[in-house]
Amino acid sequence: MNAISIRTLSKRYGEQLAVADLTLEVGTGSICALLGPNGAGKSTTFKCLLGLARPTAGSVEVEGAPVSAATFQSLGYVPERSTLYDWMTVREHRTLARRLYHTFDAARFDELCATFKLDSRKRVKRLSKGQRTALALALAFAIRPRIFVLDEPASGLDPIFQRVALDLMIDAAAGGATILFSSHQIGQVERAADRVAILKNGRLVLDGNVDELKGERKVVEAIFEADAVSPNGLARDPRVSRIERTGRILRAYVNNDAPGVAREVETLGPRAVTTYDLSLEDIFLNAVADGEHPNAASVGTSQGEV
Amino acid sequence: MPAVFTVDPRSGIPLYLQLIDQVKRAVALGTLSAGEQLPTVKALAVELTVNPNTVARAYRELERDRVIETSPGRGSFVRSDGTPAQLRRAATDVGEATLGDAIRAVRALGLTESEVRTLFERVLARWYSGDDDA
Numbered sequence: 001m002n003a004i005s006i007r008t009l010s011k012r013y014g015e016q017l018a019v020a021d022l023t024l025e026v027g028t029g030s031i032c033a034l035l036g037p038n039g040a041g042k043s044t045t046f047k048c049l050l051g052l053a054r055p056t057a058g059s060v061e062v063e064g065a066p067v068s069a070a071t072f073q074s075l076g077y078v079p080e081r082s083t084l085y086d087w088m089t090v091r092e093h094r095t096l097a098r099r100l101y102h103t104f105d106a107a108r109f110d111e112l113c114a115t116f117k118l119d120s121r122k123r124v125k126r127l128s129k130g131q132r133t134a135l136a137l138a139l140a141f142a143i144r145p146r147i148f149v150l151d152e153p154a155s156g157l158d159p160i161f162q163r164v165a166l167d168l169m170i171d172a173a174a175g176g177a178t179i180l181f182s183s184h185q186i187g188q189v190e191r192a193a194d195r196v197a198i199l200k201n202g203r204l205v206l207d208g209n210v211d212e213l214k215g216e217r218k219v220v221e222a223i224f225e226a227d228a229v230s231p232n233g234l235a236r237d238p239r240v241s242r243i244e245r246t247g248r249i250l251r252a253y254v255n256n257d258a259p260g261v262a263r264e265v266e267t268l269g270p271r272a273v274t275t276y277d278l279s280l281e282d283i284f285l286n287a288v289a290d291g292e293h294p295n296a297a298s299v300g301t302s303q304g305e306v
Numbered sequence: 307m308p309a310v311f312t313v314d315p316r317s318g319i320p321l322y323l324q325l326i327d328q329v330k331r332a333v334a335l336g337t338l339s340a341g342e343q344l345p346t347v348k349a350l351a352v353e354l355t356v357n358p359n360t361v362a363r364a365y366r367e368l369e370r371d372r373v374i375e376t377s378p379g380r381g382s383f384v385r386s387d388g389t390p391a392q393l394r395r396a397a398t399d400v401g402e403a404t405l406g407d408a409i410r411a412v413r414a415l416g417l418t419e420s421e422v423r424t425l426f427e428r429v430l431a432r433w434y435s436g437d438d439d440a
Contacts, residue, residue: 029358029359030359031357031359163355166355167352167355170351170352170355170356170357170358171348171352173351173357173358173359174347174348174351174352174358175348187315187316190315190316191315191355191356191357192355192356192357193357194357194359194360210320210321210357210360211320211321211322211323211360211363212320214318214319214320214321215320215323218318223416271416272413272414272415272416273413273414274410274411274414275410276318277317277318277319278318279316279317279318280316281316282318
C-alpha cells in the first residue's frame with residue numbers, strides 16, 4: 001500500500017483545467033518533490049489530496065483510505081498560505097494543537113521553536129513570513145505524523161533555517177515518514193528528495209527517482225569539421241527528447257541509453273563526441289521547456305498559483 | 307566515526323554512486339579499515355543532509371559488491387574477511403572509474419586511440435619508475 005495515491009486526478013476551475021489526469025503514487029518512507037513553474041497545479045493537487053478542494057475527476061487516497069477527518073491525525077500539512085491565526089500567539093497555537101492532535105508532542109514543539117528562535121509570546125500578526133513558515137513547520141513536525149504534505153516548506157526561510165527544515169524532513173523520512181512537498185529551491189530538492197514529479201500546465205511531464213534520472217538523462221554533444229549534419233532518425237528516436245544544432249555542434253538531449261545514442265552519433269562522422277551529465281536543475285528546465293510536450297501547451301492559461 | 311564522506315548533490319552523477327565511490331575509496335586507502343563500523347543509514351543521511359533511501363541504496367550495492375556487510379541489529383561494517391586482494395579490488399574499481407573519466411575527456415578532444423596510447427605511456431612514465439613487478 002502506498003502512503004499517497006493520486007489517480008487520474010483532474011480539477012477544473014471554470015474554463016481552466018488546473019490539474020489534468022494526474023496519477024502519482026508515493027511509497028511509504030519516500031520524499032517526493034512536486035515541481036513545476038508557478039501555476040502548474042501543485043497547490044491545487046495538494047488541496048485535492050487533503051480534501052480542501054473537490055476533484056472534478058479521479059480519486060485520492062492516503063494510506064489506502066479516502067481522505068477524512070481521521071486522516072489529519074496522521075498527517076502534517078503546511079499550506080502555501082498560512083492557516084495560522086493572526087491574533088493568536090505562538091504559545092496559544094501550541095495549546096490549540098495539543099487539543100486537536102492526540103499525538104502532539106509539546107516538548108518537541110518547544111524544542112523546534114527554540115531551534116527556529118521563535119518567541120512564544122509573539123502574536124502571529126507580528127511574525128515575519130519566514131517566522132510564520134517556521135511556526136507552521138514546528139506545529140506539523142510536533143504532531144509526529146506518518147505523512148507530511150508541505151507546500152513550499154522553505155518559503156521565506158533564510159539559508160540556515162532552510163537547512164533546519166531539510167534536516168527535519170530527512171530525519172522524519174529516516175524514521176519511516178512519507179513526505180510530499182513542493183519547492184522552487186532545487187538545491188533543497190536534490191538533497192531531500194528521492195523522487196521528483198514535474199508538473200507543467202496541470203500535467204505530469206516527468207516522474208522518476210532522482211538518481212535514476214541523473215543516471216539516464218544526459219547530453220550527447222558532437223562536434224563536426226563542417227556544419228553539423230542532419231541527424232536523420234535521431235530526431236524520432238524515443239531515447240532522444242530533443243536535438244539542437246548550432247553551426248558545427250550537435251546536441252542530443254537523451255532520456256536513456258546515452259552510450260547507445262553516442263554510438264549512433266559517432267556514425268555521423270563527427271570529430272569528437274562527449275557525453276555530459278545533467279544536474280537536476282537542467283533536467284527540470286528541460287522537462288518544462290516549451291515544445292517538449294506539445295500536448296500540454298493548450299492546457300491551462302493560469303499566471304499565478306491556483 | 308573517522309570517515310567523513312562528501313557528496314555533491316548538485317552534480318549530475320547520482321548521489322548513491324558518489325557515496326559508493328567514496329566508501330570504496332576510503333576502504334582502498336585504508337581510512338576505513340576492515341571490520342570498522344559505518345554510520346547507520348539514518349546517521350549518515352542526517353550528517354550529509356541527503357535522502358535516507360539514497361544512502362540505503364548505496365549500502366545495499368556496497369553489500370552486493372562485498373565491500374561491506376550488514377548484520378541486523380548491529381549495523382554495517384567493512385568486511386573483516388577483507389583480504390589484501392579485496393582491498394586491491396576496491397582500489398582497482400576506483401582506479402578504473404577514474405581512468406575511464408580521464409580517457410573519456412581525452413577522447414572528447416578528438417584524439418585517436420594511438421595518440422591516446424602514446425600520451426598515456428608518456429604520462430605513466432612520469433608517475434611510475436617502471437620497476438613495478440605487476
